[in-house]
Structure formats: structure tokens, C-alpha cells
Amino acid sequence: MDCRINLPFNPKPPTIMHIDLNSCFASIEQQANPLLRGKPIAVAAYQTPNGCILAPSIEAKRLGIKVGMRVKECKLIYPNLQVLSPDPWKYRHVHLRLREIIGEYTDKFSPKSIDEFVLNLEGYPAFKKGMVAVGREIKEKIIKHIGDWLRVSIGIGPNRFLAKQAAGLKKPDGLEEINAINYEEIYSRLTLTDLNGIKKANASRLNLTGIYTVMDLYRAGIPNLKAAFRSIAGYYWHLRLHGWEIDDVEFGRKSLGAMYSLPRPLVQAQEIAPILCKLVEKAGFRMRRSGFMAKGVHVAILYRDHCFWHHGKTQTDSLFDSRDIYKKAFKIMSASPYTKPVANLAVSVFNLEKVKSTQLDLFGNNRKTSLVSALDKINSRWGDFVITPAIMMGMQDKVPDRIGFGNIKDLEQFVIGNTSR
């Protein structure tokens, strides 16, 4: 028997805060260079016409420039747009400073990405100040201690979903709350696709069951929602919109990888091999630094004609040495049935397991493990890629350091590892 019951809106005072740094990369660039402030600028993966926009400034967004557009498209909208290359260490620095400020209020916080944090103040002294007062204080501290150009949108809610939703209500520089008193008024202003996680496909599914508005979704019974989503997801949406927590889950590391958009199309495997090798070296180093070995390798290729091919392979032996990962990855890549210009190449390792000192014998070759560890130590001491496989010669400028919006799992470890040297 299904014992799930329709719940009222959570009457608990909101204790969750979602902090989102507005136009993160572009705002940080404007923070660093005051001469760029108030101007439409964008950070792009590459400054070339086909480079992908990663972060437009607030001024550029107002002109219609969006994340994911090509540089050439943006220049048609605004020819004077200034396009900058990403500077990952600047963004990591701001992320870590934000982390320090947030840590003054609670240790129950988690970074959701390079520019987003979720805090829970339940049971912490700061909660007595009031969530809105804490939000204001955090904004002031960011301006005072990190940068006077940086603005954050803060959302407060009884659960993570509503806190994030509240953070999106006013951008930039918002401070909004969704609670048991105002939720109806706020829901009535939103459309289904305004909800984080509901896009056109889900909205169509909901429409089919007679749900057209957020208030319809809020009022819908659990059986109706389960029918609309055809899964337990319907029940989760009921909980989210009623302010009950369902998203307080931290996912562990499942894979590690590296990706590169080729600035010029390459077709032949021997031309692509050095890039594949560098991607493997990056992924392998990060894997070992995180204390893992892998039992699977995956290669994904996006061709210039937008055709996508990918393949992964698992095996019984654990992989630790980048050279072994490269051999597997090259074999997988060579199995691609296409001989077309490659636009994007990605390699990842999966089926990760923690390296335990007692397991080192499993490699059957401790000398190899020692050699890999020694090479990693040299690269850590003198800089990445000081010692590389010969195939990577001439690759210094290829596959530069990049930072993902979503992937900050190894950021702290990376920095702690650096500062403790």
C-alpha cells in the first residue's frame, strides 16, 4: 500500500540559504579590471569566432548575449563586445574566499558549483539574527573582503529547491525568501518552466494531466503527479513545492575526466593521439591525486558535423598508470567507425575505487607504481607536465587549464594540496 500522503506547506521557518554569484566569471574579470566595469564583456572558452560563451557580464546579458552562444553570434548583436579567455585561478580564488565567509556562519554548507553555495543555518547562532539579516551581512562581507563589484543573489527557503528558486527570483543582487506565508503569491507569478528542473518535455507531460501552472502543480495529488512523471519523481516534486527536503544528497565521485575542444579540426588518429594523451595525463594525475584507481575508460568524440560517438570499456584489472589508461583510450578511440574532423574529444575514467596501501601488490608491479608516484611528485614540485610521454611533445599550449561550472569536487583538495607543500 502506498503510504505517501499529501502534505501541507512546511510550516518550519526557512533555514536554507542559496547563494549564487551573478555572472560569475565575467563579474570576477570586471572586479579584477575596473576599466571593464559597466561594459558588455564575456568570458569565452576561446576568443575565436566559434568560441563558446561561458559567462556574459550583466551588461552583456541585457543586450541578449547568453551562455552557450558563439563569439561570432554575440559580435553580431554587439560588435564592441570584449571577449576574454578564462582565468581559472581567479575564479578559484573568489570561490575559496566565498567559502571562508560562509564558513563563519555554519559548517553545514556545500558548494554546488564554482558560483553556488547552499547553507543550512538550522541550530546555528547566526540563525537567531534572522535569515534575511544574515543574507545582507554576507553580501556586505563579499563587497568588503572579496570585491566591490561582486554581487550575489541570495534565496532563502525551507528546502534546497525553494532556496535556489528564491535566488533566481531577482537577479542580479537579489535577496528573496519563499516561505509558508508568501509561497502562493510567488508560485502564481511563475510558469512551469521557471521551476529549476522543469523544461519543455516535463511541462508537456504535466500539461497532459491537466497541470498548466505552478499552482496546479502544487495542488495536484500525488497519484496525479506520479502518473504525469511516470515515476517516483512526481512525489519528489510534491515534496519540493511543499517545502519538504528531498534534495539534501551529496553524490560521491563516480568518474574523472578531461575534455578539449579542438581549435582546428583533426581527422587522423596520429594527429589526435597527442591530445588524447594529454587528456589522459590530466585525468590520470587527478585520479591518483584523489587517491583512486579505475576499472573503466570512456572516450567521447563530437565531430564537426555534430555527429557524436562514445564508447566505454570496463576491465577486471585496476588502472593506475596514465600510460595504461592511454593504451586503453587509444584502442577505444580507434574503434570509432567515423573518419571525420573532430571538434571535441573527452576521456574519462570510471568504476573508481580507493587506493589502499595494502592493495598496491595487486598491480603485481610495485616498481611501476613507484615510478608513477615519483613522476607525479616531480610534476607537483616543478609544475604540471614537466615530465610527459614523448608523444606529447609540442602540446604545451594545448588543453589549457579550465574550470567547470559544475565540477568543484577536487577544487578544495587541489588547493589544500598546493598550499600544504
Added chain:
Amino acid sequence: MNQKVDVPIATLLSYDPKTRQVKPILVSWNGRDYPIIKIGLHHSYRVGRTLFHVFSAVSDSIFFRLVLNTDNLFWRLEEISDGLPD
């Protein structure tokens, strides 16, 4: 215009023990002195074990990306910009 460069640069640094702030106050570049009026951001990174401090600094009309190598205490200018489009 934003231009990447990589040249040594003469830099005057000040340390204020009261505010515990360290910042470049003047750079000499291309035969001219540029007083620094604002530090937009100060961050650091490592290459291997070598720590580099990056000061994003502006005079009245020019932005300088100044990098201090803490191994040899040499300064390099890595980027200049006037904030105008290319």
C-alpha cells in the same frame, strides 16, 4: 584593447602593517611611471611549488596584470588593457 605580454617590469611595492595590506603602488613601463590607484583583485597560484602572486592593478587609464614570482621576487607584466574594445 587587451594585450597579453610577458616582460619584466619595475614595480614599487608597499606594505602597511596597520591594515596588513601589501600592494604595488607604482609601475614603470615603457619609460613612464604609472601610479597604481586601485587593486581590483589579488590572487595567487602555484606552478609546481613556486607561488605566484597576481595583482590586477589599474592606473588612471591602464590596467596591468602584475605577477610576482616568490621564488626569485621578480615581477613580470603579463597583460595590459585600456578597457576599450579591440
